Amino acid sequence: MRVTFKGVRGSIPTPGPQTSRYGGNTSCVEVSATDTSIAVLDAGTGIRSVDFSRPGLTRIDILLTHLHMDHILGLGFFGGLHRADLDVHIWGPASTVAGLRERLNRYMSPPLFPVRLRDLPCRLTLHDVPLGTFEIPGLSITAVLLIHPGATVGYRLSDGSVSISYLPDHEPALGSRRFPEVAQWTSGYRLMAESDLLIHDSQYTDDEYPSHVGWGHSSIQQTVRLAEAVGARHLVPFHHDPSHDDDWLDQIYSPIIQSGRLAITPAREAEALTV
Amino acid sequence: MAYEVEIILMRQTASYLAIPIFVVDTDGDLVYYNEPAEELLGQRYDEAGEMPLEEWSTAFLPTDENGDPLPPDDLPLVIALQARRPAYASFWITGYDQTRRHLSVVAFPLTGQNSRHLGAVAMFWQERPL
Numbered sequence: 022m023r024v025t026f027k028g029v030r031g032s033i034p035t036p037g038p039q040t041s042r043y044g045g046n047t048s049c050v051e052v053s054a055t056d057t058s059i060a061v062l063d064a065g066t067g068i069r070s071v072d073f074s075r076p077g078l079t080r081i082d083i084l085l086t087h088l089h090m091d092h093i094l095g096l097g098f099f100g101g102l103h104r105a106d107l108d109v110h111i112w113g114p115a116s117t118v119a120g121l122r123e124r125l126n127r128y129m130s131p132p133l134f135p136v137r138l139r140d141l142p143c144r145l146t147l148h149d150v151p152l153g154t155f156e157i158p159g160l161s162i163t164a165v166l167l168i169h170p171g172a173t174v175g176y177r178l179s180d181g182s183v184s185i186s187y188l189p190d191h192e193p194a195l196g197s198r199r200f201p202e203v204a205q206w207t208s209g210y211r212l213m214a215e216s217d218l219l220i221h222d223s224q225y226t227d228d229e230y231p232s233h234v235g236w237g238h239s240s241i242q243q244t245v246r247l248a249e250a251v252g253a254r255h256l257v258p259f260h261h262d263p264s265h266d267d268d269w270l271d272q273i274y275s276p277i278i279q280s281g282r283l284a285i286t287p288a289r290e291a292e293a294l295t296v
Numbered sequence: 297m298a299y300e301v302e303i304i305l306m307r308q309t310a311s312y313l314a315i316p317i318f319v320v321d322t323d324g325d326l327v328y329y330n331e332p333a334e335e336l337l338g339q340r341y342d343e344a345g346e347m348p349l350e351e352w353s354t355a356f357l358p359t360d361e362n363g364d365p366l367p368p369d370d371l372p373l374v375i376a377l378q379a380r381r382p383a384y385a386s387f388w389i390t391g392y393d394q395t396r397r398h399l400s401v402v403a404f405p406l407t408g409q410n411s412r413h414l415g416a417v418a419m420f421w422q423e424r425p426l
Contacts, residue, residue, distance in 0.1 A: 195305075196311065
């Protein structure tokens with residue numbers, strides 16, 4: 022599988038020279054699926070650079086982890102939604118009282134957005150994401166609810182030989198007295214266990230985390246310990262805090278990478294990894 | 297395999313609360329009780345560990361005020377689990393420390409996202425003579 026990072030920033034876009042190396046667009050990851058289809062993880066502002074004009078492309082599956090703005094902000098600006106010859110499937114969590122269509126319509130309708138979902142030219146299908154395993158072309162997807170405010174899922178994608186785990190907003194340490202806990206008491210364990218590529222929330226440092234408990238995110242150090250505990254083979258820290266510029270991220274990650282504790286590649290916009 | 301996130305959050309919450317709480321999964325098997333519950337049950341959770349329904353529902357010898365055994369199906373937690381509705385009862389138990397205590401128990405089903413049935417939770421209150 023080929024994984025391309027289109028947006029790696031958390032919370033709010035952060036354009037500018039100080040974030041140009043890691044990138045300022047919000048969460049979006051493109052995953053190659055088949056010759057005629059792609060999977061897109063979240064629809065932050067990074068989704069604008071997903072190539073929907075590739076010859077032979079007939080289907081796009083957009084897998085939303087949750088509906089916080091930084092994960093759907095780019096949706097209305099994604100050109101694939103405006104191509105009448107494309108099948109676009111959007112998967113995302115329902116809440117306890119409303120389905121995905123009703124929840125997305127709150128954003129994709131006036132006054133917040135001029136174009137309604139029902140008026141989009143593509144052949145659009147919305148799915149309340151099933152909790153468990155389901156299939157899209159070329160990939161088997163597992164969705165599990167995670168610790169993050171509101172209905173939020175993480176995904177595990179498998180093509181039958183390798184697996185990618187995507188948990189961009191996740192606070193598994195919330196309330197834990199001895200993090201990381203044993204497997205059965207670890208939020209998202211089923212998604213992360215023995216993953217070939219773990220893309221995981223790394224918004225804060227351990228110093229910053231205590232003043233953000235309950236906000237739904239992890240520290241970089243927690244994520245490293247978690248990746249080791251679940252046996253991930255390669256960790257991609259993701260969802261960088263808007264206040265962390267390029268130099269700061271270099272400074273934080275350099276010793277972690279040099280320690281050789283595990284294979285670790287902090288997410289950078291426009292970078293691609295082959296798993 | 298990890299528990300569902302609602303069960304994990306219930307356990308985290310219970311671990312911070314001062315009221316005794318007892319959590320079971322969909323099969324009725326005990327998955328957690330907190331420190332205040334340990335005082336009533338007479339054993340630390342870390343020592344007792346997870347326990348099947350058949351074991352915990354009789355282990356604490358629940359009885360009515362006359363000392364007659366209470367059938368497991370009459371326990372609030374079992375009702376919450378099987379009928380998927382809140383339930384209340386007042387009864388006596390004998391803990392692992394052999395102390396007999398009068399409890400009031402409120403139990404409710406754990407129904408999660410997508411109406412998934414995940415288990416049930418009981419909150420205890422020890423009744424004391426005035």
